Amino acid sequence: MTTTIALITGANKGIGLATARQLGARGMTVLLGARDETRGREAERTLRAEGVDARFVSLDVTDEKSAAAVAELVEREYGHLDVLVNNAGIVRADGTALPSETTLATLREVYETNVFGVVAVTNALLPLLRRAPAARIVNVSSEVGSIAVMTDPRGALFELTSVPYPSSKTALNMITAMYAKELRDTPIRVNAANPGYCATDLNHHSGFRTPEQGAEVSVHLATLPADGPSGLLWGYQMDAGGGYGVLPW
Numbered sequence: 001m002t003t004t005i006a007l008i009t010g011a012n013k014g015i016g017l018a019t020a021r022q023l024g025a026r027g028m029t030v031l032l033g034a035r036d037e038t039r040g041r042e043a044e045r046t047l048r049a050e051g052v053d054a055r056f057v058s059l060d061v062t063d064e065k066s067a068a069a070v071a072e073l074v075e076r077e078y079g080h081l082d083v084l085v086n087n088a089g090i091v092r093a094d095g096t097a098l099p100s101e102t103t104l105a106t107l108r109e110v111y112e113t114n115v116f117g118v119v120a121v122t123n124a125l126l127p128l129l130r131r132a133p134a135a136r137i138v139n140v141s142s143e144v145g146s147i148a149v150m151t152d153p154r155g156a157l158f159e160l161t162s163v164p165y166p167s168s169k170t171a172l173n174m175i176t177a178m179y180a181k182e183l184r185d186t187p188i189r190v191n192a193a194n195p196g197y198c199a200t201d202l203n204h205h206s207g208f209r210t211p212e213q214g215a216e217v218s219v220h221l222a223t224l225p226a227d228g229p230s231g232l233l234w235g236y237q238m239d240a241g242g243g244y245g246v247l248p249w
């Protein structure tokens with residue numbers, strides 16, 4: 001039987017680590033993408049101690065050479081990739097987080113990771129994903145990337161005005177939809193995940209969900225059946241009172 005190989009970016013902590021743990025518990029070999037070797041090896045040790053077939057791979061998503069090196073490693077050692085979870089992400093806000101006070105430096109920094117990084121990693125790995133019987137690509141997005149959710153005056157997020165992070169996830173949503181279109185005649189399914197507001201370093205642990213709960217969303221999309229959907233933003237629905245489902249773009 002061929003081993004199922006999953007690559008998770010930003011897998012050394014938070015939702016990424018929990019996603020690797022859950023995919024590993026399903027018997028997958030999980031490649032833990034991390035930009036820092038010490039943190040990546042620590043995560044590898046943690047998951048291995050739990051019985052997961054985990055392997056640290058050095059991956060800074062803002063560095064195309066790093067993405068190419070991971071693709072070479074996967075090609076050499078496994079010959080294909082079944083699951084890619086584009087999970088790495090950062091938040092930055094300028095001052096009072098008003099659009100009028102947004103700096104291009106912050107915008108560029110956030111887009112380098114949350115937007116350009118996803119395209120770089122996906123394009124580097126796509127030839128290997130095409131070689132899998134039915135690959136899954138999961139782009140970890142957010143409901144703050146949904147224009148419909150963010151502009152609903154009755155919604156919980158209406159007061160948020162920050163530009164860099166939300167707009168980076170809006171771009172990621174469109175990127176997801178476009179890859180899904182390009183790949184619609186293949187067995188590959190491409191979806192965006194909304195983990196919900198989870199307590200991680202990203203938000204100084206202010207989230208009301210756990211990283212494990214957030215990871216459930218990525219795992220669901222990473223293990224969709226052959227007739228599963230493609231090109232959706234799916235996950236936690238805060239404005240619908242919790243539960244999982246399709247969110248509006």
Ligand SMILES: NC(=O)c1ccc[n+]([C@@H]2O[C@H](COP(=O)([O-])OP(=O)(O)OC[C@H]3O[C@@H](n4cnc5c(N)ncnc54)[C@H](OP(=O)(O)O)[C@@H]3O)[C@@H](O)[C@H]2O)c1
Pocket residue numbers: 009010011012013014015016033034035036039059060061062086087088089090113117140141142143194195196197198199200201202203207211
């Ligand atoms: N937490 C939430 O409430 C929430 C809600 C919606 C969506 N999300 C999304 O979920 C994803 C995971 O976030 P999280 O909450 O788990 O945050 P986190 O605990 O801060 O983890 C972020 C991960 O991304 C990695 N990373 C950042 N820049 C990177 C780069 N250039 N190359 C490789 N890895 C990089 C970090 O590595 P280092 O340790 O080296 O920094 C870390 O492993 C993100 O895409 C985030 O936008 C989170």
